[in-house]
Each structure stands twice: as structure tokens, then as C-alpha cells.
Amino acid sequence: MDPVPAPAVDELRLKASVVEVTANDGPISTTPQGHRPDVAGGVSQPDSDTEDSDFDTSEDSESSGNNWETKSLYEDSLQFIRDDQLHDVPGTCTLAEAVAFRKRLHAIGKAAFAEETIGQGTITAKKLCTAFGIMPPSFLEGAPDRAYHPLLVMGINREYSRRIKLPNYNTIDDAVELLKKATNIIVLTGAGISTSLGIPDFRSKDTGLYSKLEYLGLTDPQEVFDINLFREDPKIFYSIAKDILPTEKKFSPTHAFIRLLQDKGKLLTNFTQNIDNLEANAGILPENLIQCHGSFATASCVKCKFQVPGEQIFDSVRKGELPECTACKERIRNQLCGMKRKRNSNGAHRKRQNFGDSSEDDNDYDIPSPGVMKPDITFFGEDLPDAFSQRLIGHDRERADLVIVIGTSLKVAPVAEVPGILPRNVPQILISRDPVSHIDFDIDMLGECDVVVSELCRRAGWDLQHEMILKDQKVDITSKEGYVSRFWFTAVNP
Structure with a gap:
């Protein structure tokens, strides 16, 4: 059977800067x-209807x-x-x-x-x-x-252009069969797969990172990840960076689930929006992983672009300090030594002629400073890595036979547009704590991600090994009237 074509896609659309897709998942705001209240005056309004x-x-x-x-x-x-x-x-x-x-x-x-x-x-x-x-x-x-x-x-x-739910996939058994039969699975992950390790997500009410940033006095807490604000004052980002920095080489049961898909030869690509680099801890191979928003795996100087392994700046990050570029420091030391030798060879340094003198000797009075190291994560206002669009459009789009979205609200474009870009006949399932209102998935499985994936593996007859999975764990599964393909998973301790 010929595949159902996906909507036409402009590849440049996927190379757009990271932006927030505002959605109202809570109470309606007026x-x-x-x-800004004064914006209305800038909208051209017609005089009649x-x-x-x-x-x-x-x-x-x-x-x-x-x-x-x-x-x-x-x-x-x-x-x-x-x-x-x-x-x-x-x-x-x-x-x-x-x-x-x-x-x-x-x-x-x-x-x-x-x-x-x-x-x-x-x-x-x-x-x-x-x-x-x-x-x-x-x-x-x-x-x-x-x-x-x-x-x-x-x-x-x-x-x-919205994806229409496929009517033949509705139950948990359907999801299990899709898992067992699929051979090219795209897994799209967000912060929800790491919260069981104590790493906060961003948007959860009260517990999410953004809800805890009011003390910074920002107009919008997302500004802490704005590239222009970072360039202006990197101290704001580093005041909270320690809260999202991976502390140990651990990974969650959901990471282990993705590794299990890889081991079974089923994982096509894990597109992760996370920056904690825990996929590496779980053993996800680089050729199967696209870190859509970069990660803490490396860091680069904002001045000279010198790159180091991310672990080299972790001590400074945990202390809330600005990590400075060692290459810049070395270059500054060499420059200062050269300036000192120049002054010694010429005798006493001549007095400047006047305050506004713009001669080359003014450079001797400049105080050089090293650049700040920035983790190689993609801030709002920066382009996603080319690897994202190249992999999705050039490799995965015509190969994928199942999409699993785990632990993300899909509110950040262009990653949020991935479900609508893939062919319409490819089944898509959601595993997350909360439903995603702006995308029609074929099956919604709501609850803690670790609980959902462990139950799916149990039903599939797969042995998902992880120390955080309770022995003989029982899971209560409920549905609600009006939702034919939405289920709530709750762990019941043995």
C-alpha cells in the first residue's frame, strides 16, 4: 500500500529559531x-463589517x-x-x-x-x-x-493541516502491538522523562523550573534561556543552572526503555529536547540520538568559541559562578607578558598627551577579560542544530513506522511541529503526565512516564531492568467517559 503523504514541508521552517508556542492549558485568562495594553492601537481596524x-x-x-x-x-x-x-x-x-x-x-x-x-x-x-x-x-x-x-x-x-487521529488504534493492547511490530520508532522526549531523578521540568505548576523563577524579577521566566539576556548578563542563567545540571551518572526507567528499543533494533531516532545528556548515561548511541536543544555535554566560549567537555565547567556551575574561558585567560596572560616586555625595553612608559588621545598606545590601558563559557544548549533566539532538520526530513520521515512522544507538552517550535510533518498513516502515541490539547494522538497514556513504560513492557513480555522499578509493581489503569483512547496509569505499591 502506498504511504499517505505528509503535509508539504519547507525545510527552512525546521531551522527556525526556538520559539514558544503559547497554549492555554490552565484557566482562561482575559x-x-x-x-501590552497599548498594542491595540497599532492594529488597523476596519470601519465596518x-x-x-x-x-x-x-x-x-x-x-x-x-x-x-x-x-x-x-x-x-x-x-x-x-x-x-x-x-x-x-x-x-x-x-x-x-x-x-x-x-x-x-x-x-x-x-x-x-x-x-x-x-x-x-x-x-x-x-x-x-x-x-x-x-x-x-x-x-x-x-x-x-x-x-x-x-x-x-x-x-x-x-x-492538523494530523487526524487514526481510528483503528485506541486501546492499550493496540499500543502494545504497535510496539512489538514496529521496526523504525521515532521517540520524541522532553523533561518529563527525567523528573523522577529530581531534575525539574519547566512548565509544571508549582514544581516546574519556570514557576520558581519569580524572584529573578523577569517579565517572563523563560527569559532566563534567552540568548540576548545571556549575552547581556550571564549571571542570571548561572544563578539557576545548578538546578538543571545532572548531578550523577544516572538515568530513569524511561531512558532504559528507550535503550531497550535500541537493543531490540527498533529505535530509529531519539529526538530529545532535554539538555541533561542523560541519554548518554543510558547508552543511547550517538547515531540514534539528536539533541534538539543541545546539552551540557560540551561548553563553548562566547568570545573565542573554544570548546571543552561540559564537565570542566560543572564545579563553577554548582557554585553559581561564571565559568571563564581558559583559552582566553592563557591568551591574556601571554598578551600581558608581551606588553610588560615592551615597556621594559622602551624604558618608562610615556605620559599620554591628552585624555582623548586615540593612539595605539591606548590599547595598553585596556583591561582584557576572558570570555564566559556557555553550555552548548540552544537558547530561545538561537537556531536549532542543522542535524535536527537533516535527520528528520532527509532520513527519518519516510522510514518511521511509529512515533512515541514521552514527557513533553510539545509547546516549543519547531520540535512541536514534528508530529504534523510525518506521514499521516504513521501511528503516534503519547506518554505523559498531562494530555497535549493541540495534537490528536492515536492513544494517550497519562501518568508518570516510568510507570507507563514499565507497564507496557510487562504487557509486551519485555524485561525492562532498572533499580527504580518496584518488584511486582501493580498499575491501576482507568479511562473516562468521552475518551475512547485516553487512559490514566497509577502505580499501586505492592
Whole structure:
């Protein structure tokens, strides 16, 4: 059977800088995250709602040169609303209406859908946005309905390109059979696979790293990983770096599960967003591993790019100190020795003629400083390594026969776009503590990652060895009405 083609992909899209995909997985906020109240004045608002002929759902219109500033503003303030929140917010579509609109879009296409809804005036753009999971921003409150068109275009385009769940995979037994039959598995991992080792994830309420950074006084705690802020003041990053630094050469049962897939010849690639380098501890081979956001395995000088093994800066990091470049220090020492010899050979150093003198001798008065070592992790604002897009597009895309997403909310692009880039007939399952609302996985298995993978291995008849897996561990599995392929796993101590 011919494979179902994946959506067309521009490889440059995967080389974009790391950015946050804002999604509302908690209570609805009336003010868009990061939005400035005075921004609304910068949005060109039409005077009337009478002309709808400019409503264009093509991809080109969404990124046209004339609209990029407005599009950026809308995307920056974009919030998602989950299906289970629709009944809590006034003026939204009902769940039944939202599902019907989505099915209709896929059945007749974008242009016909836009004409049938907005073109015929059967529903407002503001309300229709909620059918596609977009919360109308507060700064547009009271604006003409056409002001919501850019948001609606984004929502329609996202939904139309969204991966559709495969109907023939729904149960835990289905997941086990997929594991047993697959031979080229992509495993996409996030911070949730390391939390059992005491390494915090980033976004969990109260326990996540971002929730603990309020004392830094940042506008957004994610700024601690902003490359521009690091260049301006690296002390901010190093004040918290010790909290995410791997302390011992340990790895979790989930890491052991990925190693087991490798040992069985089933692992195609482990794309990890983690920077702790614990995959190396578990024995994941470099040829099977793509560290999408880099890692602490190496560190480089921000001035001279001198690179060292990451362990060489660990002592400084644990003390909260700035690790300085040893190559820069050596070069400075040699320069100072040369300057001293020059002064000795010329006798007393001449007095400068005036304060504004710009002669070469001014260089003798400069105080050189060594560069700061930066772990080779990818900060927000930096490009992902070329290996990411090259591996995904050039090697894995047409080989993968199963995708397992473990311990990540998939909110950081371009890694978050991976599920939608792969062929549509490739099964995808999620193993995580919380559901991912913006991607339709075939099977959701929710709970502690270590518990879920150990139970899957038990059911598959695989021997997953790890000291943290309790002997004769029992797992309680529950489901909820309305979710045919979502299950909750809870360990029951023997």
C-alpha cells in the first residue's frame, strides 16, 4: 500500500529559531500572555463589517509582506482554549458545534468553508475562532468582526493541516502491538522523562523550573534561556543552572526503555529536547540520538568559541559562578607578558598627551577579560542544530513506522511541529503526565512516564531492568467517559 503523504514541508521552517508556542492549558485568562495594553492601537481596524471578500485562508495570505506585523502581533497574543473549557466561556461554540465545524472544514476545504460560514454570515468570525481552539483576545473586545479574521485564518489553517487521529488504534493492547511490530520508532522526549531523578521540568505548576523563577524579577521566566539576556548578563542563567545540571551518572526507567528499543533494533531516532545528556548515561548511541536543544555535554566560549567537555565547567556551575574561558585567560596572560616586555625595553612608559588621545598606545590601558563559557544548549533566539532538520526530513520521515512522544507538552517550535510533518498513516502515541490539547494522538497514556513504560513492557513480555522499578509493581489503569483512547496509569505499591 502506498504511504499517505505528509503535509508539504519547507525545510527552512525546521531551522527556525526556538520559539514558544503559547497554549492555554490552565484557566482562561482575559489578558493575552505577554500582551501590552497599548498594542491595540497599532492594529488597523476596519470601519465596518460589510466587506468579507478579503477573507483569504491561503497560506500565502497568512504570511504576506503587508500583513506580517499584524500577524506577528496576533500570534504573540494567541491563546488556545481546550474543548473541555468551551462550556465555561460565554460566547463560544458548543463542543458539538466545534466538532461539526471541524468536520465540515475537512470535508469541503478551506475556501468553501469560509464562504459557507463567514461569507454567508451564518456565524461571526469571533465565535468561529473558538471552534478551532482560539480564545479571542481581550484587546479586540468591541472591535468589528473583521478584526478577528486574521485569528480565524490562523485557526482554520492550523486545523486543516492538523494530523487526524487514526481510528483503528485506541486501546492499550493496540499500543502494545504497535510496539512489538514496529521496526523504525521515532521517540520524541522532553523533561518529563527525567523528573523522577529530581531534575525539574519547566512548565509544571508549582514544581516546574519556570514557576520558581519569580524572584529573578523577569517579565517572563523563560527569559532566563534567552540568548540576548545571556549575552547581556550571564549571571542570571548561572544563578539557576545548578538546578538543571545532572548531578550523577544516572538515568530513569524511561531512558532504559528507550535503550531497550535500541537493543531490540527498533529505535530509529531519539529526538530529545532535554539538555541533561542523560541519554548518554543510558547508552543511547550517538547515531540514534539528536539533541534538539543541545546539552551540557560540551561548553563553548562566547568570545573565542573554544570548546571543552561540559564537565570542566560543572564545579563553577554548582557554585553559581561564571565559568571563564581558559583559552582566553592563557591568551591574556601571554598578551600581558608581551606588553610588560615592551615597556621594559622602551624604558618608562610615556605620559599620554591628552585624555582623548586615540593612539595605539591606548590599547595598553585596556583591561582584557576572558570570555564566559556557555553550555552548548540552544537558547530561545538561537537556531536549532542543522542535524535536527537533516535527520528528520532527509532520513527519518519516510522510514518511521511509529512515533512515541514521552514527557513533553510539545509547546516549543519547531520540535512541536514534528508530529504534523510525518506521514499521516504513521501511528503516534503519547506518554505523559498531562494530555497535549493541540495534537490528536492515536492513544494517550497519562501518568508518570516510568510507570507507563514499565507497564507496557510487562504487557509486551519485555524485561525492562532498572533499580527504580518496584518488584511486582501493580498499575491501576482507568479511562473516562468521552475518551475512547485516553487512559490514566497509577502505580499501586505492592
